[in-house]
Each structure stands twice: as C-alpha cells, then as structure tokens.
Amino acid sequence: MRLTREGRIVRVSGFVVVAEDIPSPMMGEVVLVGENGLIGEVNRISGNRVFIQVYEDTGGLRFGDRVVALGRLLSAELGPGLLGQVYDGLQRPLEEIAKQAESFVKAGIRTSRLDHEKKWRFIPVDSPPSRVFGGEIIGRVEETASVIHMILIPPNVKGELVYLAGEGDYTIVEEVAKVKDSQGRMLNVKMAHEWPVKTPRPFREKLDPNEPLITGVRIIDFLFPVVKGGTAAIPGPFGSGKTMTLQQISKQVDADVVIYVGCGERGNEMADLLEKYRSLSDFRSGRPLMERSIIIANTSNMPVAARESSIFLGVTFAEYFRDMGYNVVLIADSTSRWAEALRELSLRMEELPGEEGFPAYLASRLQGFYSRAGRVTALNGKTGSLTIMGAVSPPGGDFSEPVTQKTLQTVKVFWALDSELAYRRHFPAINWLQSYSLYVESIAFWWELNISERWRGLRENMLNILREEDELMQIVRLMGVGALSDRERAVLEVSRLIREAFLRQSALDFKDAYSDPRKTVAIAEMIDYYREHLLEAVSNKTPLEKALALNIGVEILRLKHLSSEELAGETIKLKERIVGEFSELQKPVESQHG
Amino acid sequence: MAKSVRYRSIVSVSGPLIVVDNVQGVKLNEIAEIDVDGETRIGQVIGVEGRAAVIQVLQGTAGVSIGRSHVRFTGDTLKIPVSEEVFGRILNGLGSAIDGGPDVTGEKFDVNGYPINPVTRLPPRDFIQTGISAIDGLTSLIRGQKLPIFSAYGLPHNMMVSQVIRQAKLLRRQEPFAVVFSTLGVSNEEASFFRMELERARALDRTVFVLNLQSDSTVERIIAPRVALTIAEYLAFEKEYHVLVVMSDMSSYCEALRESSLARGEIPGRRGYPGYMYTDLATIYERAGLVSGRNGSLTQMPILSMPDDDITHPIPDLTGYITEGQIVLSRSLHLSGIYPPVNVLASLSRLMKDGVGEGYTRRDHFEIYTMLLSAYAEGLRNKELSAVLGEETLTSEERKYVRFTEVFEKRFIKQGAYEERSIDETLNLGLEVLSVLK
C-alpha cells in the first residue's frame, strides 16, 4: 500500500495556506486541504514549508489541519461528454453542484468531471495501425450532432496496438485499446485521459496562419481581422462592449468548437449566455449552439484562485479539440481578473511586487497563455487551429496599465474599445484609428481569391478616408465646417457613411448582427464606388450640395439590413443610378449667356 | 466543552486587530467574543499564524487590554437570525435590533452567503417602478439587476434614495414586494431624515432598515451591507418576495475597506484601496439576481459618491465593472435647478431591453426611450455648436432640437421629490416633450 504523503497547516491567509512537513512535495502538485479536502495546488516550496493556493473558500481551516498531497498535477479529464457542459474553474459540472447544493456554490463539493456511467457508441477506425503513437486517432464517438469526438491515444503513450475494441457502447472508464510500450508494459487506453492544464499539449508542427476567422463583425473581418490560430485582445473600460462583442462572436464565428471562459465577471451575463446557447442554433449546422460549446463559469464572487485554473482549463479543452483537427476558438472574459488573481496570490506569497503590484512574471504568464494559440499539424497529422481572444479590463479605462500593455506585447490583433464611441452609442465601439491587426498580409490572398480581388484596395481606401476625417475634424473643431473645401466636406460625407452604414453594427439587430464576408465587402465596395464618383464630381466643380441632393447616402444606409443575396441585386441598381445621375449632374450646363 | 476555553493570551493590539497566542483548533473566519471589562465584543478570525489567531474586532479595540481582556471562540461564522419579523424594524450593521423592540428571532444565516451557482440563475426580467421618470423611462430598473447611482458630494442623492424607497413598486400589485435599506456611514441627521421620510410615507411596514452610522466602527461598516443582503436573500429566495436593496453610501463602505486593509498591513493598490476591492465588491453586488425554482428576486440599487466627480476613481470604476449599468448624476444639471439631476446620456441600464415593453411596461417604451435619447443628444450637440459658432449658424430645425433639450430637462427629467409618476405618465410625458420637434 502506498503511504499517504501529508503535512499540517501552519498558516492561513486568504486563499493561501502554508503547510509544513509534506514529504518531497512537487511544484504544481494537487493537495487536499483540511477536513473537507479543499482542492489546492503547491505554488512555492521553501525548506519544509509549502505555499498552497486553495481553489475553494478557505473559511473554517485550522492550524494543524491535514494537507494531503496527491502526487499529480492539476489536470483536466478529457473525453466524450465535455461538449455542452458548464464547468467551474476546477472542471466540476455546475449542474451537478446544483443538484448537491441547490442554488449556491459551496466549498468542498465533490463531483466527477465527466460522466463515468454514460455509455457512448465507440466506432473504431477502419484499418487500425499495428503501432500507435501519442495523439493518434483510434476511433470516434458521435458526441453531438455538431461534433464528432475523435478518440485519441493520450499524447504520452506509444507502442504496439495489441487490442482495439470493436464498435460498441462503452463508458469512458472502460478500455477500448491496449498498447504495449517499448519496455513491454501493457497500457490500457480508455476514451478519456487526463492532461495537466498548465502544460501545453504537444503537436507536430506550428503552421503559418492562412485563413481568416470569420466573426461576422464588419469592422473586425474587414479592417482588423483575426486568423484561425491567431490571438486578439479587446481592452476597454466598463460598458464599452467587451462582453457583447465577445459573446456575439462566440455565437456566430466559423469555428467547430467554442470554449467560453467567464472569468471573474457577472453571473447574470453567464445566465444570459447560457439561455442563448440553449435556445439559439448555429446557423451553419442548424444545431443548438450548446452542442459545439463548453462554458467555464467562474464569476467574480466565486473563489479567486479558480480564476487562474479556469483559464488554463479552457485552453486545455481547446487544445484537445484542436488535436482532433478542429478549428477551435477560446474566449476569455476577462483576462484582467485572472491577472488580478495572480497579483493577489503573489502578494500573499510575499513575493516582491512589480508594476502596480503585479508579479514580475505577469508578462511571461500572459505570453504562455496566448502562445498556446496557433494553427498546427497535430501529432496525428491533422490540421487544427486554436484561436484565443481575451477581454482586458483596464482600471479607469487607461490602456497604459500593465495588463493591457503586456497583453499587447504578445497578441497580434488589438481591438481598442473607446468609451467616447460607446457614449454616443456607436457599437461596436472599436476605435478604428487605434486598433490594428498584424494578420492582414497573411489573409489578403484568401479574401482576394474567395470574395473580392479588390479587398486590399477597398480596405486601404476606407482606412484613408477615416484617417482624413480625423484630421478634418480637428480643423472643424477650431474653425467650423465653413473652413472646409467642397472636396473636404465630401470626404466627411463618405466617412459618415463608412461609420454609419458599415462600421456601426448592433449586436442586438438580428438582421445585421452577422454580416457574411460577401455582404461586408458588398457594402464596402458600394461606399467606395460612391466615394469615387462623389470626389470626381466635386473635383469637376460640381457643387457638393447638388451631389448630396441625389440622396445616394440614404440608399447606402439601408444596405446593412439586406442579406448578401439581396445586396447583389441592390448594389447593381444603385451603381447604375450613381453612374446615371452623376453624369447627368456633370453635363456641361448650357451657358445662360450662350 | 472545549469551546468555552477563555484565552487571556492576547499578545498584540493594533488598529482593529488583536492577536491571541497559543489557541487551539481556531478556524479561519470563525467568530470570537472578546470580553472588555465586562462588555462583550465580537471579532472575526482573519488569519491563522501558527498557534496564534489574528482577530478583527467589529466594534473596535478601544479599551482592549493585554492583561485584562479575554477571548472565547464560538466555533461558528458570523450569522444573524432572520424571519419575516424583520419588517418595520431598525437594525444595526450587525443585525441587532436598535429600535427598542425585541430581538428578531428566526433561522440563522451566515452573513457572507454563498455565490449563486451560475447555472441556477435566471436572466433578469420585468420592471420595478420607482416613480421617477428619468429612471423608469430611460434607465429602467429590472428585477434581479444591480443598478447603482453614481453621485458626488453635494448632490441630492439622499433625496433620491428616500424617493426610491418610498415609491418603489411592482406593476402587478399582488406580487409581494419588500425594500431593504442599508445606510453606510451616514450622520445622525441623515439617519433621522431617512427614518422620518419612511414613517411619513407609511412605508416602514414593507421595509427593513439597517442603520450604520458614521460613528460606528469601520469593521461594522464592512458587515452592514452583508447583513442587509442576508435578510434580502432570505426574503427573496425563502419567502419569494421581490426585494429591492438600497445601500447608501458605498463610498463609505470602500473607505472602511481601505482602512481595514491598511490596518492589516496589506500592500495598498490603486489610490490606497486594496487590490482585492473588485472581488470584495463583487461578493456584495453579485448577490443580486433570480434563481430558478424560486419566485422572488433580489435587485440592488447601491449609491456611491464619486470622489472629485471622477468616474475613473476606483470606487465608481470597480463598481461599474460589476454592476449592470449606472445612473450618473450631473453637477451642472443640479446647479441649473433640475431635480433629479440625472445625466441620461452617461447613464445606462444594461438590462433594460429585457424588462420593458409589452408584457412589462408598454409596447412603445423602448421606442420612446430611443427617440428621447437621440433627440436629446442631437439637441446638446447643436447647443454646443451654437455656443462656439453663434446661434445664427443653426437652421430652424436645429434650433428645434435645442429647444427640445430645455423642455426635456424641465418637464421630463425634472420632477418633484414627492411626485410619483406611473410608467404610463412617464411615457406619455415623453411623447409630449417629443412633440416639440414637430
């Protein structure tokens, strides 16, 4: 019999416990703390003392209480049954907790992470290989109508496949394969396996991104795109639209699996998201969103330490589905709450505080998290991707604070939310002068091949007009509109249309919340077409008032409520009108003295 | 019984904290009773350091003596008895009756409560009428929401608080409704003002009054909102009342939190407030909500003062990050004689869309809201332009909008402190002021 390795509590301070005399403790080891066996993790070892962060409420712990070391790292259980689940930061199904503790979350509740009793139909691969390696697909389970769950050999297992179960119903704890490793040991492979959440799952090779991740949000897809396998951050003060934007993306993004981590944010938001995921369908598959999703909810009033584990748990789930060859999106709202938990932990462990009290390793932790994104060739040769998008909640909306800055050092896309735009109810309140995407070049080819050859040019034209508007508005503020030439006022008219007809897109407008790439480009193209004719007309001395009196703008403003099919016809008509009416305008008028 | 052991081993006293050495089996968060020359004070174990326990004394440490005072541990966390007897009562920040009446009896509940399981929450729905047009019409309060008022020193938030607790009601009268009102660090004058207002409105019998005064200890101020919320949770989730909790002033609460953190020797965060203030405030505000299977709801309207009128100050900032919108008061409206001085453009009720309109208020509510807000925004823009470039540069259409802002402020926003408008009256008034634009 193995001896339990245990020690005793000597100090309790918030969610940090110091224990003494645990025999050879291991960094990151899971421990059970106190009478109720609260879950904790070894965070620092110093002589015979270990510092433990406890993932549950520490109320009730005493000096001298037992701390039992479990000899393993904090791990996720990965296998059929994950999809559609709502977990807390420790992978406890919240529905299960609700059965045990009614409407509230209490410390010390034990549940299994995946259902160990449920039987799944296992379908083995057609021609099983004689030797297998980690990550290899040996069968599949049709977990939901949206996602086929590939059964993988755990990454750390390889050897001779001596047995593979035939098609049949199995629980995730029954063996479906046996592998004999190089030392001749027999390893039982089940449909589920454990993986430590803080260790990135291995893959064969990282690939360059080459395909946009379509979010259906015009300003994102067209101006500041993210790619499959990319990273993006969305910082903004409260009320600027972080949650609305991320939730909107999560509902309509072209991903196979979406993992949504609500980290240290509102309970009512999670309730709302859940209701939507259960009642709305993914418009691509027609199936409920919940079937392709996993939600991790660790709200602001739930234990602080579990904010950290919730983020790692989410990214581990995401990598697991990536390894099956899927395009996975992980959304974390908000990474700032995770960083704040790190800060509190660090202070309680008496580490030297850095900037704003955050530990010096804040930057490397953020990097470590975002670097788990990517498009990869999995160990089994399939291509999968993991895209990470994180909200950042800077105090006072000030982007110069450490979490925003350190995040921007690692992510490739920055959607800067702007309280001024939100105040004017211009949504999404993404500031077009501050935001950027470093992926434009890697996906231009895709847009040009699939949607429009003019993508790059249209995009540049739009950004130029918006930049020019900004400069012109500075003049207007000082000297009034009267100081502008007709050409300049025409630019302002075009930029107004860009803002109102293109950039502005309410997440609550069911006809416009999702703008597919064709629709997005069609509106952009229409505005550009109008820009060309309007600027040409004023440069030919046509009075601006006359051009504006054609009321083309009103027509363009209407476009966003059309589908891309309706748009196709509508834009042709509108273009004809523009050509006709503008050439009419510019016909040399019969001189009155003639 | 081991629990009755009295320890005379106090080894240090500092701020609200005492350290008792050589204790046995003391639990984190457990309640201790400290005998100070015959007077019993309550303390909470906030740290366990080897054989020593660090205790935060709720009523303060004045008079605690290393030789004479002794400490007994109760083995239990801070709990208060709650029942429907609380209606009409005045309690202190620790939940004891201070109105001369008998103690409240009933089942005991931990004042810290437990986090609501996100999967058992129901999204907030339906409307609570405050009788104040600016709120009901434009920043509607939804059952289960937490919607704060961002005020500042010298603005009439006390009057608004009183008006809300007097007038708040549900539209369907047969549903049980209750108000739990907790003052936080108010003066004696303010306390008697609130008390008189409630009596005058005969609103006391559906109200529970938790009174925390300036003169009470800082630690008691940290407990007071939790006491109020424990009562509210009982009423909402055990007795199925729709409960509105009003807490004023949360800025005093945050000051108390800062003080207690500094006393513990913690490293201060932004502007001296503890780094965990976000989490701490969340353990208060997140107690709002609806849970499935219970008919009640818990709605919160906390009031806070923005130091220096600065909305980026940690108190309003962290609050805004947790609450579902905010009602912002404006000094300039106040100075121009508008009561309540609500800056409706800076204000937002994020959950409004889920609780107004057909079945809740009136079908045209959201439309009227949108029209009023955009007309007002337009009018203010024109007003600003005319201030820079001269009124003559405005078209007659633009001038209409300027005129609208005045009518809107004076007729719609402005109302009497004792004037209660039904939602119908509010919406009709909205239509009426919009007719200026015709």
Ligand SMILES: Nc1ncnc2c1ncn2[C@@H]1O[C@H](COP(=O)(O)OP(=O)(O)O)[C@@H](O)[C@H]1O
């Ligand atoms: N894309 C959007 N479309 C429509 N309304 C929005 C959008 N983004 C934000 N809003 C409005 O702003 C409010 C706050 O948005 P939210 O995403 O919760 O902000 P944050 O998470 O940044 O605090 C929402 O309740 C909604 O009224």
Ligand SMILES: [Mg+2]
């Ligand atoms: Mg948010």
